[in-house]
Amino acid sequence: MGMRLFTADAMRRADRRAVALGYPSLLLMEAAGRAVARAVREHFPDARAVWVVAGKGNNGGDGFVAARWLFLWGYRVAVYAPDGQAGDAAQARKALEAHGVAVRPLEALDLEGAEVVVDALVGTGLSRPLAGVYAEVAARVNASGLPVVAVDLPSGVPFTPHVRADVTVALAGLKREHLFYPARAACGRIVLDGIGMPEAALEAPELPELLTPEAMRALLPERPGNAHKGSVGRVLVAGGYATYTGAPALAALGAYRAGAGLVTLAYPEGVPLEPLLEVVRLPLAAWRAEALRAARAEAVAVGMGAGPGGPEAARAALELGLPAVLDADALVPEVVAACRGRPVVITPHPGEAARLLERRAQEIAAHPLEAARALAERYGVTVVLKGGPTVLAEGAHLAVNTTGSAAMATGGMGDVLSGVIAALLAAGLRPWDAARLGVYWHGLAGDRVGRVGLLAHEVAEALPQAREALISDAVRPFWV
């Protein structure tokens, strides 16, 4: 079963399914609290004094369990919470108090002597922005400068105010707030703990898929020992314009580094393209499909650095009837609308998506899952909506990438991605597989280059070693 990205509601349903399967909910809480206590021990090994702030719900219950284990392991523990817990949370509180640990009111919070704070005020049950004593506690915890371990979610996100955590222990599954900004910024390092939730309870094919190393490894095209350059995928890159002489070359490099056997670059005559020794050049007097056929390609990437000729280049390339990747200057509604039902991947950033959806870019960036789905519905193509994180959509399917970082927000990075996806299409992958693997692999290569100052061609160069790491099981997702 693939890994899914949960909403609070979907996690509540999973919780109910676990209980319906006969799994006692108190066991889940016990596992959750213990995972939080372990995270404190592992991430802050020198700390001996842990203060826990807890709320009235199950998030607070997890906090009481964490406090109990930390107390039993010899930590100095102070616990602050309102009265009024019910159900499992009330039981967890009683179990803690049975050890003689007093629970004091939130208003009495005194952080003097604390070395780590466990934030268990509110988790997925948040129903409104923090206010009153909760907002005050969050502000004081943030101002203290103490390390914070958040239970499930930093309390208050996605609203402001919220707790800012150093470590967030995600329980049973990752939630949207763990992936998307601005909430993600408040999570710090994220560690996922399964808390013993039965797999069957977590099955939710309607939710977005999270791209994992295992799932992506399985998509890597085989390269048989008797491969030759015509058998592993020939890619045509169509682009090139006076001021964007590097973009098509970067796409070609990305395609080669992702395994293409032969890359042909078609470009307007006279454009001084960046040299790339291994590329076959196809200078054209005009964008015409007959001329492009000479490349004998199995997939085409078009739009990158095509300038005002982008739509024309795209129309000619699409006439070939090949699987295609459309980017940048090819992403105009008239061109994309002609692709419905065809094996076409579009790779817009929020600005280009805004143009295609006639919405504002900020709106797209704030709701990328909804925007990707809307693009897939409206145009009937496979959508790669670039961002932090990149999200993908095809038909009813959604996926969220889990590799890459803000360091990849630099010029030329998208051109490399187009080349990678085109190479995977040429190798015979379906658009949905080529898009998911391409985005994941490209991000993984970026992660291996560094966290700042990344150049697009370096990311392309890192693709082969990223592939090796993926194959040899040396890739850990960010939540481990």
Ligand SMILES: NC(=O)C1=CN([C@@H]2O[C@H](COP(=O)(O)OP(=O)(O)OC[C@H]3O[C@@H](n4cnc5c(N)ncnc54)[C@H](OP(=O)(O)O)[C@@H]3O)[C@@H](O)[C@H]2O)[C@H](O)CC1
């Ligand atoms: N399957 C799992 O992942 C498990 C998760 N666990 C933990 O449970 C929480 C979710 O627990 P839940 O009880 O549903 O909700 P919370 O504890 O997060 O929050 C509900 C309480 O918080 C109050 N609330 C809501 N918003 C605010 C606010 N802005 N300010 C103050 N208080 C707020 C709410 O009060 P109401 O007045 O709104 O009724 C509730 O009292 C999950 O995140 C995990 O930590 C389980 O322990 C194991 C299984």
Ligand SMILES: [K+]
């Ligand atoms: K919390």
